[in-house]
Amino acid sequence: MLRFVLLGLAFGAVSATAAMSKGFNQLFDAVVRIDVREIAFEDGAKRFSASIGSGVILSADGLILTNAHVASPRAVELSVTLASLERVSAKLVGWDHWTDLAVLQLDQAEVKRRGLKFTHAEFGDSNRLYVGQTVYAVGTPFGLTRTATRGIISNNNRYFEDSNGVNGYETGAFNTWLQTDAAINPGNSGGPLVTEDGKVIGISSRGYLGANNLGFAIPASTAIRVVQALVRDGVITRSYIGIVPSALQDLEGFYALALNTGVLISSVERGSPAAKVGLRAGDILLAINGTKVDGRFPEQLPPIQNLIASTPVGSTITLTIKRGPLTSDYTVVTEKLESRVGEEWVLEKWGLSVRKVSRTFARVNQLDDSTGVFVIGVQPGFPADVAGLSRGDIITKINQQPVGSLEMIKGIHAAYEAKPAPVLVEAQRNHQVSLYVLKP
């Protein structure tokens, strides 16, 4: 098996035509290196790490597009190196791990004060790409600032979904990817994939480690929507109903369906809106709000997912479902889509790193509800470790009180910090409940 890892795309640009292209030169000057200092809450302590990625400037006011796995809310310091080799700090505008995209903005005051100059790039139409078309990846592979590599579009509609593909967060359910053979190395992440005239048609994101030139980029068509929403709202809100669609492939005959009709619901998440109205695994979804869906192949699934996700949260969707010989309509009310990964924090005096249990995490792990925090690490020799807590435990109560939020547990930790006294912790692991005492 090949390991699919986050890399970043590089772009090659030594073609004489391209070099002469004004558009390409302008693009080249809009590509930046991004140095990130990130905080992590693992192992019961705050730890910082540094990494390098790439990005592309999109506007005169210094908006930069990069990958979500380069710049996430965990970033505590973002430093951008412009084409002029000047460094300037930036802040995160918003991120979206589902599409692996993030938007930063250069510190305007600093840019003005120092009189820094930069150009910005333009998007191209990624829907009109053809396989074999020459493209370039530009970025910072292994820290080599402003490196361009050249390749072709190898596939313009690659399906790839990963439940923990962006630093543990889900990705890929709502978009397909561009595949290219332009050389891609770690550090290319977030850099643009461009046509010969310098138009951004994708954001380099990942590659197969150990393979030769199998790189992947988020298409511009997706990126344009995401940038707009992130700049406007800072977040992207999606709707969720709890069905897991899968491709029908050759099952049409079995379900007595015409070819290119419907999508198989392979799973319905417990307690989800779809489960509440009685949808079941094995049902066939024929239409969403009257719009017929065709999920014969996996590549066709992301747009179907998007159809549901792009409705406003709390809206009513009518699903036309075929079950056995019967076809009927089901009406579901959407919920807000949540990641499995909740907010993280470290309770330093206890040497305990925790992550809030999200609704999705609770569903996946068959928990009764989203009460509690998940232990992501403990520091050896600290009270949590000494008491016997370890990664994977879910703390549901502290001093007999349900842990409804991170704030609650932070409050008890603050009280402990001020006046250390034993704390009773109730935690479960594989649904087995145990008690622990954290002692000063």
Place this chain on the structure above:
Amino acid sequence: MNYRRLLLPFLLACAAARAADLPTLWAERLKSVVAVEFYTETETERRPTISYGTVIDRNGTIILPSIAVNPRLTPDQLKEFRVYLPGSSTGVPAVYLGQDALTGWHFVRAAESIRSQLVPITVFAAKSDAEPAMAEDVWGIGLRNKDEDFMPYLLGSRIALVQSLPQRTAIALQEVAGPGLPVFNRAGEFIGLASSSFGQSFVQFSRMDRSGTPVILVNVEESSAFQVAAEVLPYLGRIPTNVFGRPLAWLGADGLQPVDPDVAKFLHVENQSAVVVSEVLEGSPAEKAGMKARDIIVAIDGKPLPRLKPDRVVVGYVDREVERRTPGTPIVITVLRGEQKQELTVVLGDEPRLMSEAARKYFDRIGLTAREFVYGDAVGLRVKAKGATGVIAHFVKPNGPASVAGLHTDDWIKEIDGVEVTSFEAAAQKLGEIEADLQRAEFVMLVSRGGETAVLRVKLK
């Protein structure tokens, strides 16, 4: 198998063993010891198993340690039991009587023809019920393999420690007997039965390959620990009346987790132990008596749970308190709920149908054994037992059609060919029809695994 016999017959070197009467004691006590051979038949395999047994009565009844039989097997997969005397190359037939839940022992009864040559271990019971003392010399019998006609040999050691696990268990300096075989003191009195899973382990490094991975060798044929006679003799009468060992008492408090001394102190239950109930099972006697998940059991019939070491052992203690009782018996369980102590009177029930009792059928052309869905499946899958349908893939033949389609062992089959599986019989009939239809190229199953569902297409051609 990585297990390897390590020790050669070991002769006791101490003065006691050289006592003139040891050969006499040995010859008499050898009659309480047998080797038992049986075959386990699964869908695609048939393999022999050898275990050691101790004779417990004049009717040829023999007990085998619980480890002798893989718990996934059902009694009807155990075939052709034979009993061999030490040093003998021919065995006599025997019947399998079942397993006792409390002791874990499997009971076997040897054919009449051999019974006159057997002596029950009770004949050698000690006059006093004193436990073996620290440093006391003890000895026992080991048996070689079938290729050496189960030749008996002497093992011996001294007591290093006696501990409650929760049964009183003596741990010796080294191996004292084959697992399941008796241990004696220097006077020849029966003082315990050797436990399984207490063989010494050794790490062996390669001499040839300096960077080679060390091999861990476990001596599974000899044991250095034994349960004392007081944990054996009173229970010899628990001969199962059926192969499933019923009646089986059922409480229905699941996922018992011990508390450590710090927690006990915090809860003001010091100098004793307690267990947290993770879950109260649906429809169980515990539920009927009002027990709740997260109740902390502190006493049974008014007796506080003892502080056992390690903490984990108290769970076995609670389990045994239930197993030693019979269905219909009331048991008073004191629980701590929040700050309050409450007494719950639970009338123990009958254990729901076990996996080993579940109906099952193998379909060779599909490469699948379908098994009836039982209560324990609902508990494991975390679904409501009441109204749960479907069957379990108990065995999936490697590289068979079902396996190629992606079916795994223990998958929950909910639909076959688009029809909901409402009972085991319905599933068996449906699968039988599919298998019998040689024109059939494929069929579809809806299966659930870890809460996720998938449609699998099984190609038969």
